[in-house]
Amino acid sequence: MDGILGIDFGGTSLKSCLATGSQLKLYDAIPTPKDMAALRKSLMEVSKLANDDLHTSVAGVGIGLPGLVGQDGEALFLPHLKDFSSLNFVQLVEDIVGAPARLDNDANCAGVAELREIGACASGYEVVIGIGTGLGAAIFGPGGIARGFSGFSGEVGHICIERNGRSCECGRRGCWEQYCSGGSIRSELDSAGWVDINIEEVFREMDVNPDFKSLVEEFCFHLGLGIANLVAILDLERVVLTGGLARSLEAVLPKVRRYYLELVEGAGARRETEIRVGSLFEFAGAIGATYLWNLVDG
Numbered sequence: 001m002d003g004i005l006g007i008d009f010g011g012t013s014l015k016s017c018l019a020t021g022s023q024l025k026l027y028d029a030i031p032t033p034k035d036m037a038a039l040r041k042s043l044m045e046v047s048k049l050a051n052d053d054l055h056t057s058v059a060g061v062g063i064g065l066p067g068l069v070g071q072d073g074e075a076l077f078l079p080h081l082k083d084f085s086s087l088n089f090v091q092l093v094e095d096i097v098g099a100p101a102r103l104d105n106d107a108n109c110a111g112v113a114e115l116r117e118i119g120a121c122a123s124g125y126e127v128v129i130g131i132g133t134g135l136g137a138a139i140f141g142p143g144g145i146a147r148g149f150s151g152f153s154g155e156v157g158h159i160c161i162e163r164n165g166r167s168c169e170c171g172r173r174g175c176w177e178q179y180c181s182g183g184s185i186r187s188e189l190d191s192a193g194w195v196d197i198n199i200e201e202v203f204r205e206m207d208v209n210p211d212f213k214s215l216v217e218e219f220c221f222h223l224g225l226g227i228a229n230l231v232a233i234l235d236l237e238r239v240v241l242t243g244g245l246a247r248s249l250e251a252v253l254p255k256v257r258r259y260y261l262e263l264v265e266g267a268g269a270r271r272e273t274e275i276r277v278g279s280l281f282e283f284a285g286a287i288g289a290t291y292l293w294n295l296v297d298g
Contacts, residue, residue, distance in 0.1 A: 003059060004020075004058065005046065005047065006286040007046060007093075008106050008289055010066065010080075010132055011032065012132070012133045013031060017286045018058070024290075025053060043093060059293075061094075061099055061100070062102055062104075062291065063090070063093060063289055064106035066107075067081070070151075073091060075089055102293065106136065106289075107137050109288030110130045113284045114128050114279070115128065116291065117280055121238040123237045124143070125140070125238075126239065127139050131180070131182065131241060132183075132243040134169070134181050135181045136157050137154040157175060161229075166184075176226050179218070180226060182243075184219075185202060185215060185219060186199065220252050220255040220256050224258070224259025227256070232265050235270075237271075238273065238276070241275070243281065246281050253275060
C-alpha cells in the first residue's frame with residue numbers, strides 16, 4: 001500500500017508519521033538536527049522507519065517548516081533553524097528519501113490537520129494557533145487557508161507586543177512568542193535556575209508553587225492578549241490551540257478566556273468567539289504534512 005511520510009521540523013524536536021489510507025502511525029520524536037550532517041542522518045532514519053513499515057518505498061513526503069517557505073521548496077527564513085535558511089528542503093528530501101516531496105509552513109499543516117479532526121466552524125473564520133518552541137498560526141476563511149500576498153500569512157508569533165522587549169530568534173525584540181510559547185517558559189525556568197523542571201510540571205503544580213503560578217498567569221495574559229488582537233483584526237468565530245504546549249492548556253482556558261474578554265475591543269457587542277484546545281497536539285504538524293498530497297486549501 002502506498003504511504004505518505006509526514007515530517008514536522010520543530011524548533012526543538014522533529015516529529016514524523018506515516019499515513020497509509022485511513023491508517024496513521026506516529027514515530028517517536030527526535031531532537032531537531034542542527035547541522036547538515038545531522039539533518040541528512042535524521043531524514044535517512046525516518047525514511048527507513050517508514051519504508052520498513054511499508055515493505056516498500058513511500059509514495060511521497062510532506063514537510064512542515066517553522067518560518068517563511070517558498071513555493072519552489074526553498075526555506076526562505078527560519079528563525080528557529082537559521083542554519084537551514086535558504087536550503088531547498090524539497091530537493092534534499094527527495095534526494096534522500098527517493099520520493100517526491102511537498103512543503104508548507106508547519107502551522108498551516110497543523111491547522112489543516114486539526115480542522116480535519118474536529119471539523120471546521122460554521123462561518124469558516126477561524127485561526128489555529130500552534131504553540132511549541134515558538135508560536136505560529138493558520139488563518140482560515142470560508143475558502144480555506146488565507147495565505148496572503150506572499151504566501152506568508154500566520155506569522156503571528158512575530159507580532160511585536162513589547163517595544164524593546166525580550167530578544168527573539170527572528171532578530172527583533174518584543175515578539176509575541178517571547179511571552180507566550182514553550183520556548184519563553186523554558187527561558188524563564190532556566191533563568192531562575194529550574195533547569196530540571198519541565199514545562200508540564202509548571203502547569204501541573206501552579207496551584208502549589210507561587211513562582212509557577214506567576215509564570216502561568218503571565219503566559220495566560222499574553223495568550224489572551226494575542227487572541228484579542230487577532231479577533232479585533234479578523235473577527236473570528238473560533239480559535240483552536242494546538243502544538244506540544246496545548247496539552248497543558250485545558251486547565252487554564254478559563255484564565256485565557258477571562259483575559260481575552262478584558263482585552264478585546266467591544267466584548268459585549270461581539271458574538272462569542274470560541275477558544276478551545278485541539279486534539280492532535282505535538283503531532284498536528286506532521287499529520288497535516290501528509291495532507292499536502294491531497295490538499296486543496298482548507
